[in-house]
Amino acid sequence: MIEGPETWALLAISAVLVLLLLFRPELTRQRGGKILAFVGLFLLPALTAWAGFMRHLEISKSREFCLSCHVMHPYGKSLAVDDDEYLPALHYQNNWVQRDRACYTCHTNYTMYGDVKSKLRGMRHLWVQYFGSIPDTIHLYMPYRNRECLHCHGGARRFLATSAHTEGDTTLAALQSERLSCLTRGCHDTAHDVKNLNGVGFWKEPVP
Amino acid sequence: MSEPLAPIERRIRIAALLVLAGLGVEMTSLTRVHPLAFVVFLIVGCGAIATGAAVFLISLLDMSAGRNRSWR
Numbered sequence: 001m002i003e004g005p006e007t008w009a010l011l012a013i014s015a016v017l018v019l020l021l022l023f024r025p026e027l028t029r030q031r032g033g034k035i036l037a038f039v040g041l042f043l044l045p046a047l048t049a050w051a052g053f054m055r056h057l058e059i060s061k062s063r064e065f066c067l068s069c070h071v072m073h074p075y076g077k078s079l080a081v082d083d084d085e086y087l088p089a090l091h092y093q094n095n096w097v098q099r100d101r102a103c104y105t106c107h108t109n110y111t112m113y114g115d116v117k118s119k120l121r122g123m124r125h126l127w128v129q130y131f132g133s134i135p136d137t138i139h140l141y142m143p144y145r146n147r148e149c150l151h152c153h154g155g156a157r158r159f160l161a162t163s164a165h166t167e168g169d170t171t172l173a174a175l176q177s178e179r180l181s182c183l184t185r186g187c188h189d190t191a192h193d194v195k196n197l198n199g200v201g202f203w204k205e206p207v208p
Numbered sequence: 209m210s211e212p213l214a215p216i217e218r219r220i221r222i223a224a225l226l227v228l229a230g231l232g233v234e235m236t237s238l239t240r241v242h243p244l245a246f247v248v249f250l251i252v253g254c255g256a257i258a259t260g261a262a263v264f265l266i267s268l269l270d271m272s273a274g275r276n277r278s279w280r
Binding site for chain 2: 004018025028034037038041042045046048049052055059060062064065069122123125
């Protein structure tokens with residue numbers, strides 16, 4: 001069950017009021033009953049629906065949500081690869097991203113959150129999942145942006161101390177302006193690499 | 209013997225049933241972590257709640273229209 005005690009409390013209170021009006025509609029003959037009906041059949045349900053919507057948005061940021069579709073299972077598996085070259089695995093295993101939000105933290109530009117375009121894309125994913133044909137290779141809609149990396153790494157001491165990031169006069173500026181991708185071949189070019197997971201070792205996450 | 213319900217009260221009962229169904233769908237959808245749960249909540253749950261609220265608001269209008277007619 002997903003947390004969010006406020007949402008459950010609102011649901012419970014709304015349900016109680018609605019049940020009262022369902023079994024005793026004659027309460028609305030009085031003025032107080034009309035006010036109760038207005039709160040119980042309009043205000044509270046609207047508030048509860050809104051709380052539920054916000055709760056679902058929070059749920060949609062979780063790793064469990066992303067991996068709930070079968071097609072995403074290899075991507076979840078790639079987070080346990082025992083190889084520092086695998087960028088998502090490196091971040092996940094070292095807690096550089098919150099583990100239960102690992103997908104959302106890096107892929108904030110197209111998850112079921114964010115701008116309307118991202119939400120519509122999420123709906124398109126659902127449509128393809130159930131009514132379309134899933135491509136053999138899943139690609140990003142656009143190249144992965146340095147913004148998602150520099151959001152955390154930009155200005156960090158270790159990032160600036162790495163000679164490859166600051167060699168020459170133009171490398172850092174090129175990274176910051178996205179003329180040079182962090183995922184350039186020879187740099188951080190291994191992401192999920194799901195097609196090659198058969199030959200790799202996996203880190204066994206300790207059970208708390 | 210209990211008094212029969214007025215038509216407006218029957219409508220309130222229908223509104224309550226719809227809202228309750230919507231709340232039930234919302235409750236169930238929150239126990240599942242899946243995109244379909246979100247979609248079912250949006251379409252079915254919110255749809256039922258909105259319809260129930262609309263039925264109730266229309267019954268309020270009818271209540272006030274009925275009062276105006278009897279006043280004339």
